[in-house]
Amino acid sequence: MMGAPLPSAWESLPAEQQPEWDAHPAHAAALGRLRGAAPLVTHTEVATLGWGLAKVARGQARLVQAGDCAESFYESGAGHTAAKASALDALADRMAARTGQWVLRIGRIAGQYAKPRSAPVETVDGVTLPVFRGHMVNLETASELARRPDPRRMVWAYHASTEILRDLRARRLAAADGGRLGPWSSHEALVLDYEAGLVRHDPAAGRSLLGSTHFPWIGERTRQLDHAHVALLASVRNPVGCKIGPSTTPDILLRLCAALDPDRVPGRLSLIFRMGRGAVAEALPPLVRAVVSAGHPVVWLSDPMHGNTRRAAGGLKTRYLADLIAESREFRRVVERAGRHVGGLHLEVAAERVTECVGRPEEENALTERYLSLCDPRLTVEQASELIDAVF
Numbered sequence: 252m253m254g255a256p257l258p259s260a261w262e263s264l265p266a267e268q269q270p271e272w273d274a275h276p277a278h279a280a281a282l283g284r285l286r287g288a289a290p291l292v293t294h295t296e297v298a299t300l301g302w303g304l305a306k307v308a309r310g311q312a313r314l315v316q317a318g319d320c321a322e323s324f325y326e327s328g329a330g331h332t333a334a335k336a337s338a339l340d341a342l343a344d345r346m347a348a349r350t351g352q353w354v355l356r357i358g359r360i361a362g363q364y365a366k367p368r369s370a371p372v373e374t375v376d377g378v379t380l381p382v383f384r385g386h387m388v389n390l391e392t393a394s395e396l397a398r399r400p401d402p403r404r405m406v407w408a409y410h411a412s413t414e415i416l417r418d419l420r421a422r423r424l425a426a427a428d429g430g431r432l433g434p435w436s437s438h439e440a441l442v443l444d445y446e447a448g449l450v451r452h453d454p455a456a457g458r459s460l461l462g463s464t465h466f467p468w469i470g471e472r473t474r475q476l477d478h479a480h481v482a483l484l485a486s487v488r489n490p491v492g493c494k495i496g497p498s499t500t501p502d503i504l505l506r507l508c509a510a511l512d513p514d515r516v517p518g519r520l521s522l523i524f525r526m527g528r529g530a531v532a533e534a535l536p537p538l539v540r541a542v543v544s545a546g547h548p549v550v551w552l553s554d555p556m557h558g559n560t561r562r563a564a565g566g567l568k569t570r571y572l573a574d575l576i577a578e579s580r581e582f583r584r585v586v587e588r589a590g591r592h593v594g595g596l597h598l599e600v601a602a603e604r605v606t607e608c609v610g611r612p613e614e615e616n617a618l619t620e621r622y623l624s625l626c627d628p629r630l631t632v633e634q635a636s637e638l639i640d641a642v643f
């Protein structure tokens with residue numbers, strides 16, 4: 252039997268990037284609704300994914316983790332999920348063809364509704380507004396009302412995720428052969444009210460399940476060692492990821508590994524490096540050496556997106572495919588030189604045709620054509636395929 256969440260160490264710890272909504276009249280009711288809800292994923296599913304990730308950690312498989320930067324509540328219907336899962340299939344099949352290995356498929360999907368931001372406010376047409384923080388928190392429309400955080404959105408995120416996970420489960424059952432592993436769900440475990448509300452303790456298993464997703468990760472902005480996000484993910488049995496940016500020192504990284512993978516279990520921890528093209532060659536080698544010598548059997552992933560975001564002349568965020576290719580190639584070189592297996596790629600990819608990332612600066616004037624992202628610029632499936640071909 253799974254019981255209610257227990258009071259836990261992380262509840263009293265500080266946390267960055269949390270919505271200011273405790274005084275909202277619906278806050279307590281929304282938390283109660285989540286605490287009484289069925290978990291969205293099961294122990295068995297999480298264990299199966301853990302088995303796949305262990306294969307990746309041991310060098311017997313690869314992984315593609317891809318999807319939107321920020322999912323939309325309006326894209327939880329079957330048609331959207333089918334398109335997103337097909338895009339993930341296409342990229343994983345491409346990776347399989349290049350590497351000759353099985354490829355685990357993990358979407359940034361069914362819960363990727365909360366965004367950490369660089370600044371708390373932005374100015375739109377001369378009006379200063381709170382920033383959009385993902386559909387779990389507020390709405391992207393540029394008005395004071397839309398940007399007000401609303402805790403009922405957590406309940407809507409739960410329902411949207413439920414709908415998507417039903418479709419993903421059906422696809423997993425239909426594709427249980429031929430090395431097509433997944434598709435599994437993942438998102439950044441950011442909003443603690445939501446994530447904590449979906450932790451379920453299982454006395455029989457002796458550990459807690461994070462019921463919000465198969466594979467939660469900690470973002471670059473919330474991976475402080477003595478803060479709540481690290482403590483929360485350290486306490487659950489799901490495989491977990493952690494973003495690692497260029498300011499990370501070997502000492503910090505080793506302490507993160509010790510917290511998140513104390514028992515050195517293959518596949519328990521995925522390190523998702525997002526260094527930036529300019530920083531990767533210098534910053535990555537000491538980090539890789541530290542993890543290797545400490546003996547953590549991690550999954551080594553390259554996120555070439557988040558260290559390579561630029562502002563185009565018109566103000567839109569973009570990324571150049573050439574930068575992404577350069578970073579992931581260098582990542583592969585460094586990891587393989589250390590005698591380790593590159594697990595794969597973590598990408599922001601749109602299922603539909605968009606103009607958000609470009610090949611090079613001269614193409615920036617095409618950005619406004621179909622710039623649909625709610626947050627960061629995504630690759631098209633074609634651009635992501637080109638990246639895979641260039642790196643593997």
Ligand SMILES: O=C[C@H](O)[C@H](O)COP(=O)(O)O
Pocket residue numbers: 320366367368369370557626627
């Ligand atoms: O997806 C990652 C972050 O949420 C995003 O890059 C932050 O974007 P910002 O710098 O526009 O706040």
Ligand SMILES: C=C(OP(=O)(O)O)C(=O)O
Pocket residue numbers: 320367439469470471472494525557
């Ligand atoms: C917020 C994200 O990345 P990072 O934490 O690496 O900046 C993200 O993956 O959307």
Ligand SMILES: [Mn+2]
Pocket residue numbers: 320321557599626627
């Ligand atoms: Mn992003």
